Amino acid sequence: MTTLIKAHGSENQFFLLDQTQLTQPLTNQELTALAIKLCSPVTGILNGADGLLVINHATATDCLGQMRVINADGSEAKMCGNGLRTVSRYLAEKYDQTTFKVETLAASLQVHQAPDLAPHVPAFSVQIAPLSFAAAALPFHYHDLTTMMDARIPEFIADQRFTAVAVPNPHLISFVDHIEPAQLGQLGERLNAANPYFPEGVNVSFAEIRDTNRLFVRTYERGVGFTNACGTGMSATSLVFAQLYPKYFDSQRDVTVFNPGGLVKTHIDLATPLTESRIHLIGNATFTDKVTLDEVALHQADLRDAHSQSTGEESAYQEFVASVTV
CATH class of the missing domain: 3.10.310.10 (Diaminopimelate Epimerase; Chain A, domain 1)
Incomplete structure (x- = not known):
C-alpha cells in the first residue's frame, strides 16, 4: 500500500x-x-x-x-x-x-x-529564488518594455499600475485600495488564456497595504484559478511592496501577509540590484x-x-x- x-x-x-x-x-x-x-x-x-x-x-x-x-x-x-x-x-x-x-x-x-x-x-x-524582472524571464511582451515596474497598462485595467516579476514562477502584481475579486478573476482568466502579453500565462495578484509591514494578497494562480493562498505570489508581492512603498516597509521586521486561507510572514532583504534581494517565506x-x-x-x-x-x-x-x- x-x-x-x-x-x-x-x-x-x-x-x-x-x-x-x-x-x-x-x-x-x-x-x-x-x-x-x-x-x-x-x-x-x-x-x-x-x-x-x-x-x-x-x-x-x-x-x-x-x-x-x-x-x-x-x-x-x-x-x-x-x-x-x-x-x-x-x-x-x-x-x-x-x-x-x-x-x-x-x-x-x-x-x-x-x-x-x-x-x-x-x-x-x-527560500524563494531565483528572482528576475526581465521580460524574457517571465516571459512578457508589451511594446518595447524590457521590465514592467509599477507601470500603467491600460489594456489590463485602466488607472491601475502593474509590476511583473519571476520568483521563478511568473507574477503580475498590482497594489489597490480594495480588491475586487471579479476584476481580478477576469484579468487572471484573460492572461492565462491565449493572449499577446504573457504567452505562457501568469499568476495575477492584487494587494492591499493594511499598515506598516502588513498586506492582504489575493491571487489568481496559473493552472489552478483562485487559491486560498499562493506562496510565491505573496513572496513576490512582498518584494515589490518593499521596493515601491518604503514608507510602509520596516526592513528590521518580517512582513505579515494575510490571505483568504490565513497568513504567512516574509523576510525581505533588499539589495542592489533588486534581483540580488533575498526572500524567505515563513508559514504553516x-x-x-x-x-x-x-x-x-x-x-x-x-x-x-x-x-x-x-x-x-x-x-x-x-x-x-x-x-x-x-
Missing part, C-alpha cells in the same frame, strides 16, 4: 506523493493523469486540491530531496512556496533534520524548521489527512479504494487563524 498526505500551507491544498517509497515511480503521463483526477473536487478525494507535490530522490548532491509541482490542470510549475513548506516538513520528519536544501526545477533552495505558529501548528521557512505546514491506496491503483489513477484518515491538525490551524487579526 502507498500513503499520500493531504497537506496545506495557508489552505493552499496539496497531495504529497513520495515516489521514493514506490516499487516503480509513476511516469510523467501517469503523474499528470493522477493530478488531474486526484485534485478535482468532482473526481478526486477529500474535496480535491490545488496540486500534487511529487517527492523524488534529489539529483543535486547537497539536497535532501527533490520537489516537483503538478498543478490541478496537469501542468507543471517551477516552484510553489506554500507547497515547499509542506514538503520540507515531510523531509524533515523523514530524515530527522531541521535545516537542509530541497531541489526544485529552478534551483536548490535552503529551508529550515521555524518556531510553531501556535500549539500543533508547525511552521517552516523556505499542516498535514490534514493520510490516504492509503494500492500502488497498482495509483499508477492507474484509480481512487475507488482509497482510504483516508484525519490527523486532527486542521482544528489547531483553524484556532490559530481565528486568533489573528487581519
Whole structure:
C-alpha cells in the first residue's frame, strides 16, 4: 500500500506523493493523469486540491530531496512556496533534520524548521529564488518594455499600475485600495488564456497595504484559478511592496501577509540590484489527512479504494487563524 498526505500551507491544498517509497515511480503521463483526477473536487478525494507535490530522490548532491509541482490542470510549475513548506516538513520528519536544501526545477533552495505558529501548528521557512524582472524571464511582451515596474497598462485595467516579476514562477502584481475579486478573476482568466502579453500565462495578484509591514494578497494562480493562498505570489508581492512603498516597509521586521486561507510572514532583504534581494517565506505546514491506496491503483489513477484518515491538525490551524487579526 502507498500513503499520500493531504497537506496545506495557508489552505493552499496539496497531495504529497513520495515516489521514493514506490516499487516503480509513476511516469510523467501517469503523474499528470493522477493530478488531474486526484485534485478535482468532482473526481478526486477529500474535496480535491490545488496540486500534487511529487517527492523524488534529489539529483543535486547537497539536497535532501527533490520537489516537483503538478498543478490541478496537469501542468507543471517551477516552484510553489506554500507547497515547499509542506514538503520540507515531510523531509524533515523523514530524515530527522531541521535545516537542509530541497531541489526544485529552478534551483536548490535552503529551508529550515521555524518556531510553531501556535500549539500543533508547525511552521517552516523556505527560500524563494531565483528572482528576475526581465521580460524574457517571465516571459512578457508589451511594446518595447524590457521590465514592467509599477507601470500603467491600460489594456489590463485602466488607472491601475502593474509590476511583473519571476520568483521563478511568473507574477503580475498590482497594489489597490480594495480588491475586487471579479476584476481580478477576469484579468487572471484573460492572461492565462491565449493572449499577446504573457504567452505562457501568469499568476495575477492584487494587494492591499493594511499598515506598516502588513498586506492582504489575493491571487489568481496559473493552472489552478483562485487559491486560498499562493506562496510565491505573496513572496513576490512582498518584494515589490518593499521596493515601491518604503514608507510602509520596516526592513528590521518580517512582513505579515494575510490571505483568504490565513497568513504567512516574509523576510525581505533588499539589495542592489533588486534581483540580488533575498526572500524567505515563513508559514504553516499542516498535514490534514493520510490516504492509503494500492500502488497498482495509483499508477492507474484509480481512487475507488482509497482510504483516508484525519490527523486532527486542521482544528489547531483553524484556532490559530481565528486568533489573528487581519
